[in-house]
Amino acid sequence: MxxxxxxSDRIQGSxxxxxxxxxxxxxxxxxxxxxxxxxxxxxxxxxxxxxxxHPHSGIxxxxxxxxxxxxxxxxxxxxxxxxxxxxxxxxxxxxAWHQGLLMGSGHVTGFQLWVPMPPMIExxxxxxxxxxxxxxPTSIIPGGTIHLFLGELEQT
Numbered sequence: 001m002x003x004x005x006x007x008s009d010r011i012q013g014s015x016x017x018x019x020x021x022x023x024x025x026x027x028x029x030x031x032x033x034x035x036x037x038x039x040x041x042x043x044x045x046x047x048x049x050x051x052x053x054h055p056h057s058g059i060x061x062x063x064x065x066x067x068x069x070x071x072x073x074x075x076x077x078x079x080x081x082x083x084x085x086x087x088x089x090x091x092x093x094x095x096a097w098h099q100g101l102l103m104g105s106g107h108v109t110g111f112q113l114w115v116p117m118p119p120m121i122e123x124x125x126x127x128x129x130x131x132x133x134x135x136x137p138t139s140i141i142p143g144g145t146i147h148l149f150l151g152e153l154e155q156t
Contacts, residue, residue, distance in 0.1 A: 018043030037114040041065075045108055050101035056092035056114075058122035062149055063088040063112045068104025074128040085133030087149055091117065096126035 019039045036059060043049075050070070066085045073079040074090060075097045082088060082100075090098050102108060116122070137148040146153065 018045075036116055037112075039112045039114075041108070041110045041112070043108065044106065045102050046105050047103055048101055051099060052101075053097045053099045055095060055097050056090065057095040058092065058117060060089060060091040060115045060117055061112055062115065063090075063100065063110065064147075064149060065100070065102065065108065065110035067106075067108035067110065068102050071101045071103055072099065072128075072130060074098035074126075076126050076128045078128045078130065080130065082130050083133050085136065085147075087129075087131040087136055089127075089129040089131070091121065091127045093117075093121065093124045093126040096128070098128065 019041055045068075053073070064085075064087055065082075068084050070082045070084075070086075070088070071080075072082055072088060081103070084104070088098075088100065090096065137153070139146045139148065139153055
């Protein structure tokens with residue numbers, strides 16, 4: 001059975017320093033709703049490089065940094081070290097600030113997905129969740145491993 005499909009769109013993305021914005025609301029984001037942004041991080045870093053306190057509101061961000069530990073802090077009162085491969089889920093609600101400072105050095109990659117929240121949540125309380133790498137569900141499949149960041153995986 002041949003399941004190949006034609007590529008319908010291509011985009012180069014836009015670069016913002018070490019961040020490549022792959023999806024934004026102005027182009028692919030319109031076609032792939034409910035996603036707002038998908039940022040890919042790919043850079044050589046020194047310890048302490050990162051993203052200082054910055055705000056979000058009405059959205060949630062899912063951040064995955066598999067190559068190094070991240071020192072995090074947010075205005076929900078959480079602060080700590082998220083080990084490499086863990087997940088940060090920040091539901092900003094009506095408004096929250098967070099930061100992530102990468103603790104490693106050398107070449108690292110990662111991503112941040114920005115997702116809109118439904119009206120009853122987008123103005124609600126903020127919530128930050130930091131999920132250790134060993135708590136991220138994984139499943140072995142032929143040819144690799146799936147790391148499940150959101151939702152559920154039904155295997156047959």
